Amino acid sequence: MKKENNAENMTRRQLIGRVAALGLVLSQNPYGRTTQAGGLPLTELDDPTKKLGVFPGKIGTRSTFEKLEKTTSQTSSRSPLQDFHGTITPSDLHFERHHGGVPVIDPERYELIIHGMVEKPMKFSLHDLKRFPSVSRISFLECSGNYRGGNEKLTPQQICGLTSQSEWTGIMLSTLFREVGLKPKASWFLAEGGDAAVMTRSIPISKGLDDAMIVYAQNGEAVRPEQGYPARLFLPGWEGNTSVKWIRRIEVSDAPFMTREETSKYTERVKDGKIRQFSVVMDARSIITFPTYPQVVERGWIEIRGIAWSGRGRVTLVEISVDNGKNWYPARLQEPVLNKAHTGFRFLWQWDGRETVIMSRVYDDTGYRQPFLKELQDARASRGGYHFNPVTPWRLKPDGSVVLADAVPRIRSNRDK
Amino acid sequence: MKKENNAENMTRRQLIGRVAALGLVLSQNPYGRTTQAGGLPLTELDDPTKKLGVFPGKIGTRSTFEKLEKTTSQTSSRSPLQDFHGTITPSDLHFERHHGGVPVIDPERYELIIHGMVEKPMKFSLHDLKRFPSVSRISFLECSGNYRGGNEKLTPQQICGLTSQSEWTGIMLSTLFREVGLKPKASWFLAEGGDAAVMTRSIPISKGLDDAMIVYAQNGEAVRPEQGYPARLFLPGWEGNTSVKWIRRIEVSDAPFMTREETSKYTERVKDGKIRQFSVVMDARSIITFPTYPQVVERGWIEIRGIAWSGRGRVTLVEISVDNGKNWYPARLQEPVLNKAHTGFRFLWQWDGRETVIMSRVYDDTGYRQPFLKELQDARASRGGYHFNPVTPWRLKPDGSVVLADAVPRIRSNRDK
Numbered sequence: 110m111k112k113e114n115n116a117e118n119m120t121r122r123q124l125i126g127r128v129a130a131l132g133l134v135l136s137q138n139p140y141g142r143t144t145q146a147g148g149l150p151l152t153e154l155d156d157p158t159k160k161l162g163v164f165p166g167k168i169g170t171r172s173t174f175e176k177l178e179k180t181t182s183q184t185s186s187r188s189p190l191q192d193f194h195g196t197i198t199p200s201d202l203h204f205e206r207h208h209g210g211v212p213v214i215d216p217e218r219y220e221l222i223i224h225g226m227v228e229k230p231m232k233f234s235l236h237d238l239k240r241f242p243s244v245s246r247i248s249f250l251e252c253s254g255n256y257r258g259g260n261e262k263l264t265p266q267q268i269c270g271l272t273s274q275s276e277w278t279g280i281m282l283s284t285l286f287r288e289v290g291l292k293p294k295a296s297w298f299l300a301e302g303g304d305a306a307v308m309t310r311s312i313p314i315s316k317g318l319d320d321a322m323i324v325y326a327q328n329g330e331a332v333r334p335e336q337g338y339p340a341r342l343f344l345p346g347w348e349g350n351t352s353v354k355w356i357r358r359i360e361v362s363d364a365p366f367m368t369r370e371e372t373s374k375y376t377e378r379v380k381d382g383k384i385r386q387f388s389v390v391m392d393a394r395s396i397i398t399f400p401t402y403p404q405v406v407e408r409g410w411i412e413i414r415g416i417a418w419s420g421r422g423r424v425t426l427v428e429i430s431v432d433n434g435k436n437w438y439p440a441r442l443q444e445p446v447l448n449k450a451h452t453g454f455r456f457l458w459q460w461d462g463r464e465t466v467i468m469s470r471v472y473d474d475t476g477y478r479q480p481f482l483k484e485l486q487d488a489r490a491s492r493g494g495y496h497f498n499p500v501t502p503w504r505l506k507p508d509g510s511v512v513l514a515d516a517v518p519r520i521r522s523n524r525d526k
Numbered sequence: 527m528k529k530e531n532n533a534e535n536m537t538r539r540q541l542i543g544r545v546a547a548l549g550l551v552l553s554q555n556p557y558g559r560t561t562q563a564g565g566l567p568l569t570e571l572d573d574p575t576k577k578l579g580v581f582p583g584k585i586g587t588r589s590t591f592e593k594l595e596k597t598t599s600q601t602s603s604r605s606p607l608q609d610f611h612g613t614i615t616p617s618d619l620h621f622e623r624h625h626g627g628v629p630v631i632d633p634e635r636y637e638l639i640i641h642g643m644v645e646k647p648m649k650f651s652l653h654d655l656k657r658f659p660s661v662s663r664i665s666f667l668e669c670s671g672n673y674r675g676g677n678e679k680l681t682p683q684q685i686c687g688l689t690s691q692s693e694w695t696g697i698m699l700s701t702l703f704r705e706v707g708l709k710p711k712a713s714w715f716l717a718e719g720g721d722a723a724v725m726t727r728s729i730p731i732s733k734g735l736d737d738a739m740i741v742y743a744q745n746g747e748a749v750r751p752e753q754g755y756p757a758r759l760f761l762p763g764w765e766g767n768t769s770v771k772w773i774r775r776i777e778v779s780d781a782p783f784m785t786r787e788e789t790s791k792y793t794e795r796v797k798d799g800k801i802r803q804f805s806v807v808m809d810a811r812s813i814i815t816f817p818t819y820p821q822v823v824e825r826g827w828i829e830i831r832g833i834a835w836s837g838r839g840r841v842t843l844v845e846i847s848v849d850n851g852k853n854w855y856p857a858r859l860q861e862p863v864l865n866k867a868h869t870g871f872r873f874l875w876q877w878d879g880r881e882t883v884i885m886s887r888v889y890d891d892t893g894y895r896q897p898f899l900k901e902l903q904d905a906r907a908s909r910g911g912y913h914f915n916p917v918t919p920w921r922l923k924p925d926g927s928v929v930l931a932d933a934v935p936r937i938r939s940n941r942d943k
Contacts, residue, residue: 162624164601165598165624169752172748194748195662207581210579245613276613303574329612338591412658414660
């Protein structure tokens with residue numbers, strides 16, 4: 110009897126204790142309704158089922174357990190590819206590359222001017238642009254200087270983090286060209302940004318009439334300031350700098366304008382000391398993002414994962430080698446495989462724990478195969494620079510550590526010089 | 527001569543002035559390298575080409591010109607559909623619906639237990655889950671209580687903001703079921719969350735073996751705390767609450783468990799006073815997001831925009847009426863049209879400025895047509911509640927203002943009672 114009474118008392122006390130604890134959290138919660146779980150201190154972890162959680166907020170937040178950051182320089186920042194899953198890049202982790210920093214542009218004062226060899230020069234407000242028929246597409250955007258190598262302790266972010274992917278929404282540039290009326294000799298246009306660099310590039314009209322867009326939204330919301338707010342040019346598959354951010358002026362002409370960014374910069378040396386200019390399409394590339402430096406893996410089943418893409422069309426095949434290039438096997442591609450888009454690939458493999466080198470190579474629907482580093486170096490007579498898209502090999506060591514397995518001296522891309 | 531000298535001096539002074547201004551911004555920039563343009567005060571707007579912008583940051587931010595917020599209650603928050611472009615929902619604007627708030631779960635201590643009618647009960651750490659073959663898919667997630675009506679001053683967010691879309695990455699639940707081995711009589715499983723509500727639902731094994739996933743990533747990064755960090759069940763096309771967040775236990779059985787959330791809640795009345803239970807698939811629905819309340823439009827060309835989806839498969843057709851349902855025309859669908867996914871639709875229309883009612887209705891690949899409000903009310907003998915997916919009509923008034931055009935008294939969904 111006594112024992113039963115005690116048990117009853119214990120139960121009642123426990124119940125009261127729980128209710129009181131819940132009340133305490135409710136009344137003393139210092140985080141308010143708009144603070145998310147991400148902000149809670151780690152000391153409150155003990156048993157999440159025993160305390161009321163944080164209420165819904167107006168804006169969600171990332172978990173504090175997740176450390177996601179871009180690496181930065183004065184002119185660029187790189188996406189942490191090794192931390193990503195899937196193909197959409199969170200907008201706040203999209204790579205950046207600026208020539209004069211991120212300007213602040215009031216969307217109410219924003220204007221896009223189209224003039225030059227057109228029937229009717231016109232100015233468009235942001236409101237005007239949003240009234241035209243709109244389109245969305247998921248596509249990657251990549252800087253032409255997206256390469257680094259030659260040091261075995263490099264992450265995918267450091268080697269290849271100047272590529273990101275978003276769902277872009279805006280209007281076809283061809284819609285605006287129809288509005289202003291192109292004159293018969295129109296064959297190029299200048300795209301000019303409203304940043305401190307007044308960044309300019311010459312683009313063939315053919316690209317403008319093909320799949321060029323003026324985009325005002327990215328992953329569902331307005332384009333971020335770092336990506337061209339309130340509107341940017343977007344040229345699917347072309348090197349990032351041609352997708353001029355903060356676009357304010359388009360001048361139609363019958364010849365390229367030979368701006369600074371297409372003469373002193375964004376060209377590359379090829380054999381015989383010649384310089385290649387207007388090499389704007391991003392060739393097919395793939396990179397394994399797991400397992401890579403600085404990850405450590407265990408022997409047994411490993412799913413090799415990565416992304417592949419081509420500025421010329423669709424990825425048709427990604428091949429994996431787990432024996433330093435002797436044999437190649439097709440990877441599984443994530444459906445749907447989109448045009449000019451990062452495409453996820455996966456390859457399940459049983460590692461016996463012996464040192465080996467793994468690598469991926471991609472083919473696109475033009476028949477192009479991603480080149481090996483040596484092939485690129487021979488063709489370019491250089492050890493790096495723009496449009497450097499080599500196969501990236503990773504060495505798995507018996508202790509499970511992973512390092513970059515290319516052997517050439519450390520090379521920085523042209524634009525870091 | 528004098529004049530020329532003056533001109534030279536002016537030019538030189540202007541140049542020096544510019545350089546000095548740039549230097550000032552550089553040295554006195556109070557925002558640091560990790561602060562984005564979004565944080566700049568509006569007083570620095572004058573001419574963005576005349577001052578150096580903000581350097582790249584480790585984390586990007588939304589422009590301060592963009593006011594994006596969820597509406598919140600104690601148990602839910604709604605996505606601002608009228609502010610979105612495209613189909614991906616920014617992760618921090620994904621709707622929320624909790625039964626005990628957002629718990630804090632240490633990913634290092636996280637475990638998923640699978641037991642019951644299995645050959646080999648097992649525990650999986652988050653690290654274990656990530657070693658299995660992974661998949662990604664873009665799919666919507668919608669709360670079954672996603673309805674509000676009867677008041678003309680309601681936004682798409684208020685009417686229908688309990689649906690959002692992400693690219694989800696994780697593993698197929700069937701992979702784990704193969705690992706533990708289902709016993710012959712296994713036909714249902716219990717999914718239990720690790721939140722303060724210890725939320726539980728019974729799910730048929732057939733769904734678990736079809737397209738059910740355990741997801742640990744959302745839009746490229748770890749699942750957000752509000753969406754189930756570090757891992758949740760994800761049942762494509764099924765009502766949101768069955769995709770149990772913070773999943774910690776799966777118990778396999780030969781019958782449903784009749785938990786609180788499938789007896790007292792998440793059922794709906796149909797005719798003759800009967801109650802429908804385990805009505806878990808989200809039927810096809812569409813909603814116009816532009817033009818809607820509180821937007822104001824001008825006469826002339828208007829692109830009617832919105833999203834449509836079905837929990838049963840693909841959207842095959844969205845029809846638009848601009849004359850209160852007399853005539854219907856096909857809208858343009860954004861490609862690719864994905865299975866169980868928000869699909870963008872657009873319809874270009876010239877408004878003559880006279881009062882009218884516009885609406886959209888969707889068909890899916892099962893042949894189902896989205897019902898009108900009256901059809902739903904008659905079938906359910908109720909004026910709202912779970913799985914209420916009526917055609918949403920919008921009245922355009924001659925002054926360009928837009929209001930919800932359904933005439934029934936304001937109804938709140940079941941779960942707001």
